[in-house]
Amino acid sequence: MDIGFILRCLMSRTSQSNKISIATILIGSVLLAALFLFPGFLPSLNLEKNHLAFHTLLEFFSVFVSFSISAFGWIAFRDMRTTTMLWLPIVFTAIGALDLLHALSYEGMPFFITENSAGKSIWFWIAARLTESVALLALLAHKEKPVTRKQYGALLLLPWAYVLLLAVIIIRFEASLPTLVVNGAGTTALKNALEYVNAALHAASIVFVVRYYRQTRSRTELELVFGIGLLLAASLLFTVYVHILDSIVIAGHLLKVAGYVFIFRCFYFARLEMIFQHKQRTEQDLQEVRGKLESFIEHTPDCIAFQDLKGRIVQVNHGFETIFGVCAEEAVGKRLSDLVSACRMDLKPLRKVFAGEPLIGHEMVIERKDGKTVRISTTLSPVRNAAGERVSIASISRDITEQKEAEAKLRQAEQELVETVREHQGMILKYKIQEGRIIHTLCDGQLLYDMQLQPEQIVGQGLPAIWLDDGQQRFHEHYQTAWAGRRVDFEATIQGIVCFITLSPIRRNGVIAEVIGSWINITKLKKTEELLQKSEKLAVVGELAAGVAHEIRNPLTTLKGFTQILGMKVDEDSQPFIELMMSELERIEAITSEFMVVAKPQQNQYEPVDIPQVLQQVIQLLGPQATLNNVQISLEVDAAVTTIYGDANQMKQVFMNVMKNAIESMERGGSMYIEVDNPQAGQLCVKVRDTGSGIPADMLPRLGEPFYTLKEKGTGLGLMVSYRIIEAHQGRISFDSEVGLGTTVRIALPTKSGF
Template sequence: MKRSREFEEESFSFAYRNNSILDRSGELFKSLFAEAIDGIIFADHEGRIVLANHSALKIFECTSEELMNKEIWDYVYQKDSHFHKVMKESRVNKAVRDELVFLMPNGQLKNLEFTYKAHSIAGYDMAIFRNVSERYYFEQTLKDSEERFRKVFEGTLDGMILWNKQNVIIDVNPVAASWLGVSREKMIGRDLIKLLNFKGRERKMIEHHQEELEREGKSDMLLPVQEESGGHFYEISSKGNLTSNLNLTVIREITEKMALQEQLRKSDTLNVVGELAAGIAHEIRNPMTALKGFIQLLQLSIKEDHSLYFNVITSELARIESIITDFLVLAKPQAIEFKNHPINSIMNDTLDLLNAQALMHNVQFELDNRGNLPDVFCEPNQIKQVFINIIKNAIEVMPNGGKVRIKIQQGEDEFVHIMIQDEGMGIPKDKINKLGEPFYTTKERGTGLGLMISFKIIKEHHGKIEVESEEGSGSTFHIYIPVHAS
């Protein structure tokens, strides 16, 4: 820099001697020129550099000797359309203010902001430069970051909502707009909480989520929502003060994930029950056989006064044996031979078996099986077992009597639809989904194995069982069995 200082002194002396750029009374100007933070360059009428201050040499990273007699515009990196536009403006207006990329003598590229004025002082052109490379880098980095965020925001499979502390929606991505059923344009500027319009338990959960977000700066929650299409689960994660005092909420629907987890849980439970059942059934069956044998031997010597006790013991042993049989069905795969069979025939056989029990409980059957129904592809005894389990349950939930309505009809998608409806007390909504789980029952003396086996059999037939119920209005079991082999 010593050489550049010497050059400046020589240049000023040259200017003084020739009375061209500075006059001898320009000491203040000379001081400002030398100490200016911005780079200042003077060029003659041919565009050659004749004078440069210390800041200019620092920007161009060269000595005065390297800069002298070069043309300013020689250092422009690309002579593109923008450059030619700048040149044209400088010729027409004798002045221009813009920004270009310059190639330094050492090979470095810099973004320089400049002001250029022709014939500015004593007939010389003046250019003032400022290095904005760092600012340009940060601006470009910010722009790239915003573009990346926008791509993630718009392209993610999760719903995303940006909203401020006043709950006003600032932006929303297509997924969130689709879930909420409102277009993006109509959502922006609206109150998020009012738009969600949750009530009851869901509203309290949202309020708690918002309070935790304010307190902790982040909040996560699992929100179950009952919609017309059924129950849905949403995983909601919010972060506060993400940028410019904005909150970001990410919404992910996990209904299928929850259903899969529930299936895995039931499957694991079923495996455990199967292993447990195999052990229990074999261990209990042997002493049970001995007990039944000795009870039968004692039957002849039982006095009439004790006949009630004998009947209770016999009944309970029969019940234990029935439970063991159910356990064995779960414990080992059954040999199944599927064939086409008339569904009406299976149902009629079932009702004949249960008719006596129905009469004892003052229950009447109403069967509607009109129409030309196709045969179903099934194992008849297993389907009969399903009908027995469900109709027996229907009888038992009506201790004061009533009607069991049974309707068989052609369903959709090559299925036969069997509907079994009782007039019992119904099942609470939160317990319907648990039907068919191991040991889950709504009866006081039940084991839950009957329904569990029924669900298992229908699943193996590639069918399905659906339950609808209201407390106080009875329950309806819908059984769908495919007509053809799957």
């Protein structure tokens, strides 16, 4: 033991109890040294008669202390849960059990599981001492760690298994074990060696404890130093006795018992110190929490109030005065209804609060004494004591007047935005690309509904399938380009609607956050452009036709006249050639006549025209041609109003062109169905449907263009003139055809009442 260290501790500013413990260790160390150096120093007490009683009493007390340490360590483990407190009860359970076997197998004891003998008793003693020294050194040398394992109860079986194994070995092989003590001759060299090993392990344990004490200056380490020092001294004493009845044996047992007592005191005081430290930390934490809580209550802008179970205010903070306009002195002892002019709220939830249920986020409107109306959100909850009884009601209130006004304005702005976007004739959308996936965040507008879609089908989704029809996979490319930071403008046709689309990236903090898309329906604009192009073509054709017709008519008249004269003079064999020439000249004259119609539209005087009557006349005129081509013509009139304002001759020309084209498309015969009806008020519709060869879909948009025709010898001027006539009558003409099945021509005209 480091005597210098003990003297420095005694002279230092340490506690009175620590000084007493140090002094006791010092005095005890001197006495133990005297007993070891001068064995005769302890007078013979003639303990031969009472040796067994003294030995049994001391050993049983030692066993009691060992089991007490074990029990105390197990109880302390519930709170501390460290490796030391886990292994402490295991180790001292084994030590106590071995000491008990040592006491019961001692010579002269009245009972044991086998014959009592000094050999068994001494070997149980050595096993207990070595277990004690090795375990104490291991516990002191290891690094303390918290225990997280939950199934630790099974470890209590470990010491009993260890003791049972040693007991079987010692009892079964006693005769084969080396002799440790010879009465009259003293202890053997093996016994002394084992005791010295035990003493050395105790000395090493003392070194660890002294190191801990230098760091902590705790009384518990001093108690442990004294206890281990007494055990060390006991080990040394048991190397010098000659007979087991020597007084040194009793002195050694006394030292061992005293050492166990100090070890017990060490862990006991360690437990008390832990409790006091825990209590001190708890009080400090409680004081800190209380200070923070008071500071929070006082300085929070929210209103915090406590009411008793009768609704009277007990305590309020500064926020109460701000929200309710009443100071704390005036509020305490009164109910909330006494402090405000009017309060509009549902009282049913309040009854639940006073019944013990919390109320969270309850809104109410109050009118303060100064006339200001305030909307507040209140959370009420019962406050209970340690017994779980309700003692008061705590409330936290927040002024949400500005918040509610802002929410109302925001909702109004959102509603206006939604209405604006929804009433937009086009379509507005927003999207972003996340993990390579297109996600629309907004989509609305009249154009969306024209496409037979709803906003919920687009928002949160990618590109709809109908946007990708007709080979329009370029949508993906345009979307990616806009997300990369470039504005994109393009056209797309979806379900017959021509759209002009603009995608504009939006940057926030230099990063593209989303893309806004604007869709505009330009179908009418496209049709207008087509009409303008047709008009320009017609104007060019008109100018050309006027020039051609003017230049052709004079020589054509001359050629026709001379051909007729020539026909009267030729013989019969040449007459067919003359007729052929006249036929071709008449055809040229018909073409020039059509040119003149295109070149110089006539200023017509419109009058009431009965369409079914005109159709009947055209059917009669085309009857022979229909019969020759094996075509049956049927007319069905299902219209209440059949009269229009127009030019009968021009309408006859239109119907003749359309019906003639239908007959010529049915080379092998067929049927022509003519229907007249009023699809809507103020409109008359004539449908001419044939069962001919049909018209390819890519040619339908070009019908009506000059010189565009499907007939081998046609000019395309007939259908172009028909378009001009229908447009002049404020109507429209359209074609619907399928190759191999036939064509349907729809001519819509305003009626007399709707003109």
